[in-house]
Amino acid sequence: MYLTHFETQSDSFEELAMPLFDQLYNFANWLTRNREEAEDLVQETYAKALKGFPSFRLGTNFRAWMYRILRNTFLTSRTGLKAQMTLSLDSEEEEPPELPVEGNTPETLLMERSNLELLRRAIDELPVYFREILLLCDLEEMSYQEIAETLSIPIGTVMSRLSRARKTLRNSLQITVSQGMNHGL
Amino acid sequence: MVCESWKATLDTYLDGELPSEEMRAFDAHVHNCPSCSADALTHLQLKRNIQAIGKRFTPSAEFRKRMQQRIAGKARRNSFGFAWVAATAAIAVLVAVSLTTAYNERGRVRTEQVYSEVADLHVATLASSSPVDVISTDRHTVKPWFQGKIPFAFDLPELKDSEFSLLGGRMTYLDQAPGAHLIYDVRKHHISVFVFQERSLRLPGRLDENSFAPKDLSFNVETWSQGGLRYFVIGDASAADIDGLARLFKDAS
Numbered sequence: 001m002y003l004t005h006f007e008t009q010s011d012s013f014e015e016l017a018m019p020l021f022d023q024l025y026n027f028a029n030w031l032t033r034n035r036e037e038a039e040d041l042v043q044e045t046y047a048k049a050l051k052g053f054p055s056f057r058l059g060t061n062f063r064a065w066m067y068r069i070l071r072n073t074f075l076t077s078r079t080g081l082k083a084q085m086t087l088s089l090d091s092e093e094e095e096p097p098e099l100p101v102e103g104n105t106p107e108t109l110l111m112e113r114s115n116l117e118l119l120r121r122a123i124d125e126l127p128v129y130f131r132e133i134l135l136l137c138d139l140e141e142m143s144y145q146e147i148a149e150t151l152s153i154p155i156g157t158v159m160s161r162l163s164r165a166r167k168t169l170r171n172s173l174q175i176t177v178s179q180g181m182n183h184g185l
Numbered sequence: 186m187v188c189e190s191w192k193a194t195l196d197t198y199l200d201g202e203l204p205s206e207e208m209r210a211f212d213a214h215v216h217n218c219p220s221c222s223a224d225a226l227t228h229l230q231l232k233r234n235i236q237a238i239g240k241r242f243t244p245s246a247e248f249r250k251r252m253q254q255r256i257a258g259k260a261r262r263n264s265f266g267f268a269w270v271a272a273t274a275a276i277a278v279l280v281a282v283s284l285t286t287a288y289n290e291r292g293r294v295r296t297e298q299v300y301s302e303v304a305d306l307h308v309a310t311l312a313s314s315s316p317v318d319v320i321s322t323d324r325h326t327v328k329p330w331f332q333g334k335i336p337f338a339f340d341l342p343e344l345k346d347s348e349f350s351l352l353g354g355r356m357t358y359l360d361q362a363p364g365a366h367l368i369y370d371v372r373k374h375h376i377s378v379f380v381f382q383e384r385s386l387r388l389p390g391r392l393d394e395n396s397f398a399p400k401d402l403s404f405n406v407e408t409w410s411q412g413g414l415r416y417f418v419i420g421d422a423s424a425a426d427i428d429g430l431a432r433l434f435k436d437a438s
Binding site for chain 2: 013014017018021022025026029030035038039040042043044046047048050051052054055068072076078081116119120123134135137138139141143144152159162163166169170
């Protein structure tokens with residue numbers, strides 16, 4: 001009898017979890033920056049989620065639950081621990097200074113040269129806390145509430161961290177613009 | 186000057202996260218303000234570009250198939266994962282029958298979830314290619330490694346006159362709460378010791394020193410609370426070994 005129960009449960013887990021497979025895999029790659037590690041991370045995430053599925057409350061946000069498991073698994077991995085060393089979140093409220101924009105803005109650079117590779121590199125170089133929140137918002141189109149659930153932080157922190165992430169990204173692109181102009185690009 | 190306040194909330198506006206009244210006011214403002222309109226356009230462009238390059242990695246067909254098989258019932262029935270789920274289910278049935286009158290349903294399920302999660306952490310770690318992040322048999326190396334990584338301190342026992350040896354440690358999470366995971370060896374059996382802050386966990390009342398542990402659990406396990414910390418000792422070693430290591434920890438704290 002319990003087999004039937006768990007088969008039913010695993011069916012509903014599969015129905016809920018497999019549609020998220022591609023995006024979780026993509027997100028895992030952005031976090032780990034390594035294909036093999038990303039596969040391990042996704043595999044461990046699904047194993048944990050399947051085991052913990054009986055504790056998942058139906059009706060609550062399954063996507064945020066899966067992303068939270070993936071992220072926590074990443075943060076306790078060797079790569080995740082190393083990544084956390086790169087940024088202190090003590091000064092959560094401190095905004096990075098906005099660099100002066102002369103001529104081209106980062107966005108026009110990207111529009112004019114269609115050079116999305118610059119943007120990809122700039123995102124890759126962001127500290128993991130900025131990289132993840134930016135991707136959850138702009139790529140996964142999560143609401144602030146959903147991001148707050150995924151990262152286990154208050155909405156106010158989501159807003160301030162997102163703002164810092166965007167400013168850091170824009171500043172990084174601005175530096176690229178300036179360097180490009182100096183090199184006659 | 187007025188535009189400064191609009192610009193401050195520009196990203197929140199583009200994320201669609203302003204209250205509806207403010208969204209409407211912002212819409213009206215953007216339509217009439219060339220400066221804010223230009224800013225909105227450039228910020229939106231960046232958002233779209235992030236979206237465009239964000240979808241960058243696609244899983245291989247082989248990996249997708251492997252994962253589907255793992256999740257699908259047939260594959261899981263033969264795997265340890267399924268065996269564990271089934272074992273947990275069997276425990277659920279047994280416990281529900283024998284203890285229904287003594288414990289309420291919610292507490293029972295929660296207790297099993299805790300044991301299940303702890304066993305899961307133990308198995309997943311041992312199956313990992315790098316089970317420990319700090320590799321050392323020296324407790325004076327392992328203990329300081331956790332400083333700054335977990336929000337509490339704990340003591341590790343002296344093992345000189347015992348059969349146990351320390352292999353190392355790593356950070357772990359239970360109920361989203363950070364904790365320490367230590368791995369010991371005794372006669373080729375690996376034993377995990379987990380330490381968490383008691384108040385960070387949503388534990389059922391019955392998880393005390395002499396608490397019930399699921400009889401059909403594939404592992405021997407012991408748990409207790411001491412000095413505000415919750416300890417779990419789990420492994421496939423004998424109950425006497427598990428108890429022996431637990432005693433060493435109790436004496437050290």
